[in-house]
Amino acid sequence: MRGGRDTRLLLYLPLAAAAAAPFFLSDYFQHMAVQIAIWSLVYTAWALMGRFRLTSLGHGAFLGVGAYVPTLLWNNYGVTPWLGIPLAMALAIALALIVGYPSSRQKVVGHYFALVTLALGQVVLLVIVAMRDVTGGSLGMTPHTVGHSWYALQLPNKAEFYAVALVAWLAGLVAWRYVERGMIRLALESIAEDEDAAESAGVDVLREKLKITAVSSGLTALGGALYAQYLMYLSPDAMSGVGISLQIVFAAIAGGMYNMLGPTIGAAFTILLTEGLRVLFGTHFVGAANTIYGALLVIFIIFMPRGIVGLAERILARPRVPPAPAAPEPAE
């Protein structure tokens, strides 16, 4: 976003091409593409908070609500996901605000905020497991299948589902852009640095925090809903809890949480890496793939806190800085 129109085109054209390519590729690549699009949305949603030092380790909670609520409504009451998903998003937002309001009010920030959210993710997982009569507990559940149906949002044709996932992903990017260009970015940056000073400058810290929390949790629930509709199988461990919550954090950081496309790059990178390692190792060296994956993430977080996009920005910016011997700035 720092570059001019030319660099922006240079970035967006290949991106648009990459986004369109899966329509012409095989089922296997479409399967990859759907997953990347859905997780890109989730990681983007997380980074909307993460970039402002609102480090949530509990976004699995919203993913879980998004996944289970529409399916439960469909299976038990025949409610279409087109209604169930907005309801799930509203419920996730409500849950986020119920936790976010007292946390912000009591100025729970930094590590303590992370711990509160960590607990939240786990609570949702435990609730799903405990309600095993309706959710199937740890064994998971499947939505009642009706074959191909837009009404039930059951699209065995991967290209169709990919189109849906792309729209959702774009919605995430639109939200990012809205924040990036709006006054809310200034407010949230100021809050991230110094809450008291932000308050004294007239920023309603509580209100602005809750706003971004609502957007982030709602979009995460949307991602969870699509993920469940796509897989047609829900399990507590895959949809919520600490594991998923941390996966969200790691991937968003690996991609770069300060850039609109960072979380998307993070999704593509982690999913392709997992898949590549799986193909490479197959059934030999069981656990090697996961070990390499884990080690890479540790390296990323320690040496590249701004992620892949941050590194790319640094490399791209380097040759352009020296050949600009501009006139010295006039003194104040």
Added chain:
Amino acid sequence: MLSVKGVSKSFDGFLAVNRVSFDVASGEILGLIGPNGSGKSTIFNLIAGTLRPSGGSIAFEGREIAGLPAHRICRMGLARTFQIPRPFRRLALRENVTLAAFYGGRDVGSRAEAEAHAVAALDLVGLPNDPHTMIDGLGAAQLKKLELARALATRPRLLLADESLGGLDHAEMERAADMLGRIRRDLGITIVWVEHIMGVLMRVVDRVIVLDHGETIFQGVPRDAANDARVAEVYLGRSH
């Protein structure tokens, strides 16, 4: 304009401010002085809403503001600066001020309007008003000007300026003192000025309040303060 009555604040049993009362008249510059730890900054934090008073009442233009959140007090027209500048380093210089104009001002409907107020405030204090200058690279004097610009961009009727001169050289202090005088004269803003360097302050303020150990020990015109025995003992005596 501002009426502070019997305001106290204790931190874990330590009484930082003990039943302090004073009034600020519209249009005046009131100096609030005292040695380090006398409670000046705490009183500022209580008035501006950064801290909640343990007791007493604070009325701004007739409305009780004690215990209100800081952003509401700011929006009512009461702005403050911090003793140690607290800029937002991840925002550009002008964004720092635009933020305050947008959120802290009243009747600011659009970002463009906020930018205009920000540019005016930056011009007034003598900082660059372009959108690109960043915070890193600004000197101590400029950061203090930024504090002032951020407060002024909210277009307050009352300005609480907290020890805005500490760390400046003599010429810079004189210029800053003149600036406060100009703000009162040209913008009609009432000012409460906290300072521990007495000399420069005495030249500009109409009235002065001297604090020691959280209590008021003197209220009056600067000339009398200089001759007051208790002031000389607790304040001037120590600095000589």
